[in-house]
Amino acid sequence: MNKKDVIRLLEKIAVYMELNLENPFKVSAYRKAAASLETDGRTLDEIEDFSALKGIGKGTNEVITEFVRTGESPVLKELEDKVPSGLVRMLKLPTLGPKKIAKIHDALGISTLEDLKTACENQEVSALPGFGKKTEENILKSIETVLNRPERYPIARVLKFQKVITDVIETIPGVERYDMTGSGRRTKETSRDLDFIVKVEDYEMFTETMVSQPFVKHVVAQGDKKLSVEIEHDFDEINVDFRFVNGDEYISTLQHFTGSKDHNVKMRQIAKARGEKISEYGVETHDGVKTFSSEEEFYNYFELPYIPPAMRETGQETDIDVTEIIKHSDIKGDLHMHTVYSDGAYSVRDMVEAARRKGYSYIVITDHSKSLRVANGLSDERLLEQLAEIRAIDKEYDDIDVYSGTEMDILADGTLDYPDDILSQLDYVIAAIHSSFQQSEEDIMKRLKAAMDNPYVRHIAHPTGRLIGVRDGYPVNMDELFDYAKQTNTVLEINANPQRLDLSSDVIANRDVMFTVNTDAHHTDHLDFMKYGVDTLQKAFVKKSQVLNAMTREEFKAFINKSKQSDINE
DNA sequence: GCCGTTTTCGGCCCGACTGTTTTCAGTCG
Structure with a gap:
């Protein structure tokens, strides 16, 4: 029994209550109780009194404590007896909510999706009052399509959908400004749909152009304020919503549709306490509707510092001091990137030039090591050749330091791919696992610890090896990883590649170690991935002082020149 | 069901669109 089990219980009760047509506020109370458990940083055992949490009162506390004590929930059991489980699946169908499902169930005695399909085909549903x-x-259409579609897409896939849409928007005349909003703007690891807001006077022309695109399969809703379509790209389908703005309310609309829902609820509560009202059109104040010229101005109006989109999740973000948290502009260098020496697409010099264009003060070139043959990993000799080239190039530039490094494989038996006498010549050594993902957690931890024990290994790259929505990665004991990193003064990476994004925001929150956020670029364009990594740090409220590559040029140089051991003794 | 420097009762964020309705309920975000 862990906290997730309890959260799932509360959410399940909420769903069944909803189908049982209970008071919506009662339903939402159960969801709030679940959310409250979720946002609390403690484990189940560490929480002594659940009712001390905001949103958990007498009723939900009883449900939780009984479930924790006995492993069972009479409240859920009673609901399950009353509500057929097939109705839960029907909630997944868009346009069908609890009330319509209850009507269908009561009037036709239908409790499975299969029966619902038959009833629609026999036109029994359209005969019901209120239905047509x-x-x-x-209903028929969504049973066919939606149930065969993944519920959420990983962020890397979402970014591809995004490009398909923005490529079209760019061609539409009269569009003054547009932004992707929703979970995509907040850099959630997965998204259910895409949201855009568009400032355009002629929304009819915009709609006409968009719905005539070959990738648009179906128009879900269409009005003068919004357009909602279903698109298909590369055999995947997803819903895309557009919201039209035409006036000074752009920032309010942007803030509103960026969400999250919980964040907006919290902001509206704050406004309400001052006798004001927030909507997507602005803030209703005592003297009229106020609009804003930036989101910063919006948050400042409520006496809050600017809250970046990535942090707008639970509502907690309005209660803490966000000014110390890492910002995108704090990043002064990128410590993990590849060149043509291994499997990158550009030369050392190309990467240096690209990094200068990003305004960086330092970079480390870190190609793969010899055992990673598929990536053309560097032999000892080639590594030393590259080292010489990097030293020469570094001398040519006054405005950026170019360091030589490696992304060295941690082999299956825990040995490292280069000997210490090679490693000692490099400025910065990254170690990473690229093979034998199927090992036990114990074996994986042995490998990671062996790498962290090495005096030259500064940093563990993509510490779980996961690819979001594709593979889980190898098994890592997170508490052990963080403890050992702390002990050995090893830095842990947030890999900013949107396919990876590990370590993930939920495991790095409240950890006392140094992090680094890097793009692992194999192409000059990949340096732009930095944004997603910083967003991941922001989600976990990681401070600037905890991020290695937020150091100034001089600080980082000093870090390089100090041995790993001397750091520990500081 | 939860909550309270206006409240222990009466609220609980707010608005757009669809479909089936002759003025609005249901759903969604």
């Missing part, structure tokens, strides 16, 4: 032909068609 259109509703019946929509």
Whole structure:
């Protein structure tokens, strides 16, 4: 039994209550109780009194404590007896909510998706009062499509959908400004749909152009304020919502549709306490509706510092001091990137030039090591050749320091791919696992610890090896990893590549270690991935002082020149 | 069901769009 089990219980009760047509506020109370558990940093055992948490009162506390004590929940059991489980699946169908499902169930005795499909085909549903032909068609259609579609797409996939859409928006005349909003703007690891807001006077022309695109499969909703379509790209389908803005409310609309829902609820509560009202059109104040010229101005108006999109998740972010937390502009260098020496697409010099264009003060070139043959890993000799080239190039530039490093493989038996006498010549050594993902957690931890024990290994790259939505990575004991990193003065990476983003924001929160955030670029364009890594740090409220590559040029130089051991003794 | 420097009762964020309705309920974000 862990906290996730309890959270799942509360959420399940909420769903069943919803289908049982309970008071919506009661339903939401159960969801709030679950959210409250989720945002609390402690484990189940560490929480002594659940009712001390905000949102957990007498009723939900009883449900939780009974479940924790006995492993069972009479409240859920009673609901399960009353509500057929097939109805839960129907909630996944868009346009069908708890009330319509209850009506269908009561009037036709239907409790499975299969029966619902048959009833629609026999036109029994459209015969019900309050239902019509259109509703019946929509249900039939969504049973076919939505149930075969993944519920959420990983962020790397979302970014590809995004490009398809923005490529079209760029061609539409009269568009003054547009932004992707929603979970995509907040850099969530996965998204259910895409949201855009568009400042355009002629929304009809915009709509016409968009719906005529070949990738648009279906128009879900269409009005003068919004357009909602279903698109298909590369055999994947996703919903895209557009919201039209035409006036001074752009920033309010941007803030509103960036969400999250919980963040907005919190902001509205703050406004309400001052007798004001927030909507997507602005803030209703005592003397009229106020609009803003930037989101910073919006948050400052409520006496809050600017809260970056990535942090707008639970509502907690308005209670803490966000000014110390890492910002995108704090990043002064990138410590993990590849060149043509191994599997990168550009030369050392190309990467240096690209980093200068980003305004960086320092970079480390870190190609793969010899055992990673598929990536053309460097032999000892080639590594030393590259080292000489990097030293020469570094001398040519006054405005950036170019360091030589490696992304060295931690081999299956825990040995390292280069001997210490090679490593000692490099400025900066990264170690990473690229093979034998199937090992036990114990074996993986042995490998990671062996690397961290090495006096030249500064940093563990992509510490879980996961690819979001594709593979889970190898098994890592997180507490052990953080403890050992702390002990050995090893830095842990947030890999900013949107396919990876590990360590993930939920495991790095409240950890007392140094982090570094790097793009692992194999192409000059990949240096732009930095944004997603910094967003990940922001989600976990990681401070600037905890991020290695937020150091100034001089600080980082001093860090390089000090041995790993001397850091420990500081 | 939860909560309270206006409250222990009466609220609980707010608005757009669809479909089935003759004025609005349901759903969604």
